[in-house]
Every structure is written in structure tokens, then in C-alpha cells.
């Protein structure tokens with residue numbers, strides 16, 4: 001059974017691997033004088049009212065790696081949805097005994113629907129925000145995922161649940177969390193932050209665009225800010241790969257075999273060979289993304305397919321993916337993808353092709369077929385059977401041009417299209433900026449699902465709207481992470497802390513000129529570190545000292 005929450009295991013919500021309680025530079029940013037609660041935790045039960053049920057308000061001693069805190073679980077706007085499902089906006093709040101006066105909202109991945117742990121992981125092996133003294137909250141964004149492949153999408157049949165997921169939960173959860181904080185500590189947070197990757201990154205962008213008064217700083221990773229467009233583009237990409245895949249006895253394409261691991265290794269090596277040195281250093285990392293000009297046609301077999309080349313059909317399917325599919329009228333559905341070093345990894349394959357040896361497809365893109373059917377299209381698709389084959393059959397056969405009209409479609413019941421409700425594509429951040437809010441964006445260049453080029457395009461449009469590079473860098477910076485897959489993984493320095501630089505930017509006016517990051521144990525160079533640089537700057541080797549150490553690199557415009 002493939003369910004949405006299984007796709008985003010906890011460690012992938014954030015960067016880096018296990019949460020190791022090591023010495024924290026972030027602790028230096030916290031106040032020395034912590035703020036104690038003014039009431040007992042269980043008194044927060046009295047916050048309940050007609051629109052909110054408090055299911056839990058319990059004092060928790062330090063245990064299980066979490067500092068002593070007051071844990072609150074509450075449900076707002078409980079109701080029965082259009083399909084008879086029980087709906088509510090859940091929130092999960094943790095209020096530390098020793099509060100640093102700050103608040104962190106952790107956005108979740110997938111299509112939400114899971115009330116996460118909510119102690120907020122800042123990445124880079126840093127202690128959770130809770131353990132650093134922050135009050136933390138997370139939300140299921142208005143629904144709880146049901147079992148089966150349709151379980152993370154069926155809430156989309158309810159118009160209000162779409163809106164709650166799209167943006168409303170960000171507002172009401174923030175307001176309610178701040179009310180709990182005020183009741184518990186006798187004051188509001190001095191500073192409020194939002195952290196999230198993928199769909200959590202989308203929520204971060206929603207906040208800067210729709211609710212700019214709620215947060216002082218937002219860190220948005222690999223933002224799913226054009227989720228319906230990407231969900232549809234994924235169908236066209238899947239159809240391209242399915243068309244070249246061998247068929248199983250049941251007649252369905254074996255998607256995982258469209259390209260073998262050896263094929264992807266061949267492609268990845270050719271890309272690195274072609275683009276690695278454009279940044280001045282052959283180190284297996286392509287820092288100069290804009291300079292990378294590559295075409296898989298360079299690998300096309302002159303005749304029969306062999307181990308050292310790709311078939312014409314494979315080249316065509318890859319171009320369809322990298323260039324980005326279009327509708328029958330030639331309109332691009334989503335974005336193109338950069339040629340980068342991290343496409344031969346499991347973190348790329350598990351999204352695009354899956355690993356299943358037969359036609360029981362387990363690619364994450366395909367599992368999002370359910371979201372296309374129920375959450376992105378208006379009117380929604382007719383009911384599908386709640387099994388993976390039905391979702392695969394829908395996704396690999398849906399008429400992409402017709403579905404394109406429906407992600408922009410409206411109905412009497414759904415007066416907003418899903419693109420209006422869910423996407424967060426505006427570059428009007430004027431209120432956020434006026435309030436001196438700071439937005440820290442990051443995106444893996446080898447992200448197979450949400451394209452780093454789409455985030456880069458948005459950032460360039462923001463730059464135009466905001467009046468120039470310097471003006472934009474004063475409140476919004478984009479850090480590309482070469483080699484990194486979706487939120488983590490790949491041959492990349494993918495372990496870094498986003499909260500500490502965000503706090504320094506907001507509270508001390510120290511803008512992040514670089515964020516030092518470490519490579520993971522599974523990379524070819526586990527001892528490597530690198531600066532991540534704010535666009536348009538890139539990491540540049542200073543010419544002496546170990547190339548494994550970030551200290552020997554600067555951030556420069558090449």
C-alpha cells in the first residue's frame with residue numbers, strides 16, 4: 001500500500017540524516033533568559049470553544065529526545081465533508097518549559113493529511129527547534145489521509161478541504177497557535193518563523209504571499225508552489241517513459257525498466273563530464289548551472305542499443321522530461337529540469353520510474369495521479385478504484401491537454417481552480433517585504449519532482465517585481481544545492497541548518513552570504529563540505545587548500 005505519509009518519512013521533511021543532539025551553534029542565537037509558563041498545561045483545555053476541540057493538553061517531562069514541554073493537540077472546524085468523510089484542521093503544538101520567546105511552524109510534505117510530530121527540524125544535524133527552546137506547531141492542513149492510494153487525495157473532492165489545504169489552514173493554525181502561546185506564557189512570540197520543504201515549502205510561499213503579517217522569517221525548500229501544474233506534467237512525463245518501457249504479462253508497461261541503472265549512470269557521467277568544470281573545478285559538482293549545455297542526443301546510439309549509448313526512444317523520453325512536456329497546442333505545462341549530477345540516484349528514480357520489478361508501479365509521480373484526479377482537476381475525475389493499478393492506468397492514459405484545462409477549471413461547487421487555490425506563484429511580496437520579513441529559499445538542482453529551474457524562474461520574476469538584485473537580496477535569497485534530489489539525497493552537500501541563518505537575518509540583520517553544508521555518508525566524498533551560495537553567486541574554489549573543505553571556497557559571480 002502506497003500512502004502519502006509513507007512517501008515523506010520524517011527524515012526527508014528536512015535535510016540531513018538523524019537528528020543528533022550535538023553541540024549547537026544555534027543555541028547561541030537563543031535568549032539566555034528563558035520564559036516560563038504562567039499557567040499549567042492542562043489549563044489550555046479551557047481554550048476550547050464552539051469551533052475548536054482540544055483533545056490533548058498534557059505536560060510532558062523531558063523524554064524521547066524532547067525537552068520538557070506542554071503538548072497540545074486540537075481540532076478546528078470539525079465537520080462532515082462532501083463525501084461523508086470527517087474533516088477538521090488538526091494542530092499539534094509543543095510549548096517548551098524553557099521558552100526562548102520564538103515560534104516555529106513546521107510545514108509538512110506530500111499533500112499533508114498527517115498530524116506530524118511538530119518539534120520542527122532545522123536540518124544540518126541541529127537539535128529540533130523545540131529542543132532549542134522554540135514553541136512549535138504543525139498541522140494536517142484540514143484532513144486526515146484515508147487508507148489506500150486514493151487516501152491522500154480524496155479530500156480534494158470536498159471544496160472547503162481543498163481551500164483549507166491550499167492556504168486557509170496556514171492562517172487559522174497560526175492564529176490559534178499564537179493564542180495558545182499567549183495563554184500559556186502570558187505573551188505573544190517575539191519572532192515567528194516558518195520552515196518547510198516540498199509541500200511545506202509551498203506553504204511557506206503561501207504565507208509570504210497571502211498571510212505576510214504572520215511570520216518574520218520563512219525557509220522554503222524545494223517548494224511545491226506549482227503543485228497542480230507539476231502533477232499534470234508528471235503524467236505526460238510518465239506517459240513518455242511508459243511508451244518506451246517493456247510490457248508486463250498484464251499488458252502494463254514496466255516503468256522502472258524504461259531506463260536501466262546503467263543507462264542513468266551513463267547519462268549522469270556524460271552530464272558531469274560536460275558541465276562539471278564550467279565552475280572552474282572538476283569535483284563532481286556542477287555549480288555553474290546556467291552554463292550547463294547538454295543534450296542526451298550526444299549519447300544516442302548510431303544503430304543498435306548498446307551499453308555505451310541510449311536508444312533514440314530513450315533520448316526522446318528523456319528530452320520530454322528535461323525540456324518539460326507541452327499540451328497539444330504547444331503550451332508548456334510546467335517547467336524544464338536542469339541537467340545535473342544527481343539523476344542516477346535512487347532519489348531521482350523513486351520519483352520518476354520507481355523500483356518495482358513488475359507493472360505494480362511504485363514511482364511517487366504515479367502515486368500523485370490520485371491527486372491529479374481528485375485534488376487538481378475541476379470537476380474532479382470520476383471515482384477510481386482504490387488500488388495502485390487503477391491510479392497507474394489513469395495517470396498513464398489521461399488526456400493531458402484535456403486535464404490541463406481542468407486544473408484551471410472551475411465549477412459551481414469549486415469557484416476557484418486548483419491552480420488558484422493550491423499554487424503560490426505570485427511575486428507580489430510587497431507586504432512581507434515592508435514588514436521586514438525574510439524569505440530563504442533552497443532547492444536541489446537534481447530534484448526530480450519540483451524543478452529548481454521553476455524556483456529560479458520565480459526568483460527572477462520576483463527580482464524584476466522587487467526592483468533589482470540588491471533590492472531582492474535584502475529580503476529574499478535562493479540557495480541552489482547542486483546534486484541534491486528532492487529536499488535531500490544525491491551526490492550533494494545536503495546537510496545544512498536553515499533556521500540559524502534565518503534567525504540571524506531577521507533578528508540581527510545579518511543576511512546569509514553563504515550557508516555551509518556537509519555531504520552525506522552515501523556520497524562519493526563523505527568528508528566534503530561546501531558553501532551554498534545565494535543566487536546568482538556560486539561556490540568558487542579559492543585555488544589552494546583541500547577541495548573537501550568549505551573554507552577554501554567563496555561565493556562569487558562566475
Ligand code: CA
Nearest residue numbers: 276281283285
Ligand atoms: Ca565543479
